[in-house]
Amino acid sequence: MENAIEKHTIAVLVDNEPGVLARVIGLFSGRGYNIESLTVAEVNNADHLSRITLVTSGTRMIIEQIKAQLGRLVPVHRVHDLTDEGPSVERELALVKVAGTGDRRIEALRLADIFQAKVVDATLSSFVFELTGTTEQVDDFVGLMGQLGLVEASRTGVVAMSKGPAAF
Amino acid sequence: MSEQKLTGAQIVIKALKDQGVDIIFGYPGGAVLPIYDALFQQNDLKHVLVRHEQAAVHAAEGYARSTGKVGCVLVTSGPGATNAVTGLLDALCDSIPLVCLSGQVPTHLIGNDAFQEADTTGITRPCTKHNYLVKDVDNLARTLHEAFYVARSGRPGPVLVDIPKDVQFADGTYVPPAEVKHKTYRPQVKAEMARIEEAIELIANAKRPVFYTGGGVINAGPFAAKLLTQFVKTTGFPITSTLMGLGAFPASDNQWLGMLGMHGTYEANLAMYECDVMINIGARFDDRVTGKLSAFSPGSKKIHVDIDPSSINKNVAVDIPIVGDCGAVLEDMLRIWKARAKSVDKPALKEWWGKIEGWRSRNCLNYNRTESVIKPQYALERLREALRGKDHYITTEVGQHQMWAAQFLPFDQPNRWLTSGGLGTMGYGLPAAIGAQLAHPDAIVVDVSGEASFLMNMQEIGTAVQYRAPVKIFILNNQYMGMVRQWQELLHGSRYSQSYSEALPDFVKLAESWGCVGLRATTVAEVDQVIEKMLAVTDRPCIIDIAVDPKENCFPMIPGGKAHNEILFGPDDSPSDATPEDGMVLV
Numbered sequence: 001m002e003n004a005i006e007k008h009t010i011a012v013l014v015d016n017e018p019g020v021l022a023r024v025i026g027l028f029s030g031r032g033y034n035i036e037s038l039t040v041a042e043v044n045n046a047d048h049l050s051r052i053t054l055v056t057s058g059t060r061m062i063i064e065q066i067k068a069q070l071g072r073l074v075p076v077h078r079v080h081d082l083t084d085e086g087p088s089v090e091r092e093l094a095l096v097k098v099a100g101t102g103d104r105r106i107e108a109l110r111l112a113d114i115f116q117a118k119v120v121d122a123t124l125s126s127f128v129f130e131l132t133g134t135t136e137q138v139d140d141f142v143g144l145m146g147q148l149g150l151v152e153a154s155r156t157g158v159v160a161m162s163k164g165p166a167a168f
Numbered sequence: 169m170s171e172q173k174l175t176g177a178q179i180v181i182k183a184l185k186d187q188g189v190d191i192i193f194g195y196p197g198g199a200v201l202p203i204y205d206a207l208f209q210q211n212d213l214k215h216v217l218v219r220h221e222q223a224a225v226h227a228a229e230g231y232a233r234s235t236g237k238v239g240c241v242l243v244t245s246g247p248g249a250t251n252a253v254t255g256l257l258d259a260l261c262d263s264i265p266l267v268c269l270s271g272q273v274p275t276h277l278i279g280n281d282a283f284q285e286a287d288t289t290g291i292t293r294p295c296t297k298h299n300y301l302v303k304d305v306d307n308l309a310r311t312l313h314e315a316f317y318v319a320r321s322g323r324p325g326p327v328l329v330d331i332p333k334d335v336q337f338a339d340g341t342y343v344p345p346a347e348v349k350h351k352t353y354r355p356q357v358k359a360e361m362a363r364i365e366e367a368i369e370l371i372a373n374a375k376r377p378v379f380y381t382g383g384g385v386i387n388a389g390p391f392a393a394k395l396l397t398q399f400v401k402t403t404g405f406p407i408t409s410t411l412m413g414l415g416a417f418p419a420s421d422n423q424w425l426g427m428l429g430m431h432g433t434y435e436a437n438l439a440m441y442e443c444d445v446m447i448n449i450g451a452r453f454d455d456r457v458t459g460k461l462s463a464f465s466p467g468s469k470k471i472h473v474d475i476d477p478s479s480i481n482k483n484v485a486v487d488i489p490i491v492g493d494c495g496a497v498l499e500d501m502l503r504i505w506k507a508r509a510k511s512v513d514k515p516a517l518k519e520w521w522g523k524i525e526g527w528r529s530r531n532c533l534n535y536n537r538t539e540s541v542i543k544p545q546y547a548l549e550r551l552r553e554a555l556r557g558k559d560h561y562i563t564t565e566v567g568q569h570q571m572w573a574a575q576f577l578p579f580d581q582p583n584r585w586l587t588s589g590g591l592g593t594m595g596y597g598l599p600a601a602i603g604a605q606l607a608h609p610d611a612i613v614v615d616v617s618g619e620a621s622f623l624m625n626m627q628e629i630g631t632a633v634q635y636r637a638p639v640k641i642f643i644l645n646n647q648y649m650g651m652v653r654q655w656q657e658l659l660h661g662s663r664y665s666q667s668y669s670e671a672l673p674d675f676v677k678l679a680e681s682w683g684c685v686g687l688r689a690t691t692v693a694e695v696d697q698v699i700e701k702m703l704a705v706t707d708r709p710c711i712i713d714i715a716v717d718p719k720e721n722c723f724p725m726i727p728g729g730k731a732h733n734e735i736l737f738g739p740d741d742s743p744s745d746a747t748p749e750d751g752m753v754l755v
Contacts, residue, residue, distance in 0.1 A: 015351065018301070019289060019290075022293060061485070065482055068480075071477065072323075072476060072478050074297070074350075075298075076352065077352045
């Protein structure tokens, strides 16, 4: 169906130059495209290359437009639609601060253990948990902590990598 | 040894010369004084001083479109750069190759709210193809050469280079253009052969074909226009063009259907609606052409040749997308057509032309000729006759006069028609005419204008006088912002809100105050006389004020939101059943 909304994870390899992130964001906001999450970091220091991983949604025609518009930006090297191109791995990292005492504190610690989250800060009345997982797993964890004294959560957004030996 | 030590300002001058620039349009200011100093101390690069930075960009656009070269602009920081924004966006919308150099406050003051500081790269990011801020003088030469490369490659567009004042003063090394190659940006020029073969098959078997061409052919160069003409003549198919593509195919040829779109001819729009094969070369399915998208050319297979992949399948799904330069693709198409000894379906084509002749016979550009008032179409017809056989360039402002100029002035060659299509900028015509005139000193350059548009950049008369550019400003004065008034009449119950041109100057006295020739025509008989006098002036600008019928509306017209076969022909046609809501919101 042409009008079905699809969610896509797109990886873009760009020159690490001042303003390139502003350019990509400006493209999305200027044309009314949706950014669900975006992460960026330098991946090749010698060649000054950065990788932007973004999650966007839209109809098939919009998704194709987004990729074409990204592709024609001058500092963009390559655009890969990881959702289209085959199986891929997606992960998010979250730092979650939970405060409480007594039963709620015990339950929070138990759930953290179940989710395989690490404790990176501990006081007698609070914890900061570090969790890596799929977006769904992180959503679930933060949701549960919400009922156990969640103070603050900080999330990175999705990074993704194709499975197999090929680049991207 | 390719390296030389020069100041940043000297590097700018040298880079421009090495890129083949001969004229730069600009306006000085504090942040750009070092470059102006370097300009003063040389004689190869000519600088044209405008009276407003917006006009510098429009003049560079007129220069670029009429020559095929990259236009060049120089403005100062802050207000100089922001004044150029409208012109830059205009160039982006119409794909005109430009390099705009802007001064900037010294690097250590950037971000400090310095005098005349603006975040130029931030402000111009969405209105340029690409922009640069040069913080190190040793990057300056490379950046400038890259800027020219980006401006002219792929789909052309404006590129801005922001140069801080301390970088202009600093000593740096110069590198020549040959040593500069862009790391990533390599637009695809040659198309996939498989696609071209597919397209040729479709074309050979077409029963009701039409060529739909646009600005992409103009940008591909005059040779592309020749190839297009050759291919169209070989096939014998009908051809129409967008506003931006006029002149690529000779209008005097019988296969020419006239411009298509909102104010295009009946035969052009209907041929597009009823065709079975639509061959789009260098056009982008703009909303002025498609009308209501869901009803656009429902039964046809579409071939789309475009150098910009993001243009393909953007609004209209096409069957055979071909990414490549129009000229290169046409060359391949012609070669394959001949190699495979292809021929067209002659009987089907004969029937199709019969239908088209039927539509033509409606004579959709007809208007009520009268002796009591000058009709704007009449004035343009007389201009057309007077210019026949003479080498001429036409620029326009924006509005009804622009549409009438497109309908009534024929073009047999590309790069002669300069108009603001995508952005529709009032105030474009006069500076663009100056740019074209300075590029072609011996040609006749006429700016077909409206009295409201003319006022927007009229200060540029001074520029034309200073550089002895004998542009002819042909004002179709109907005392209203004509196109706005027309829409208010048809869609807003004739509530003419703020569309009357109050407090107009006496255009003849205005011309004379600048030492130019001013002419006026108020009766039909005077039109030929003023045109003759206007063409006789060769050493200074000429303003011609032609008082035309204020009530004349521009037809044919496809009202906003309607399908492209729902056409109004004249004042007796009213938009049938109230214009749909989605039509009202369209500009």
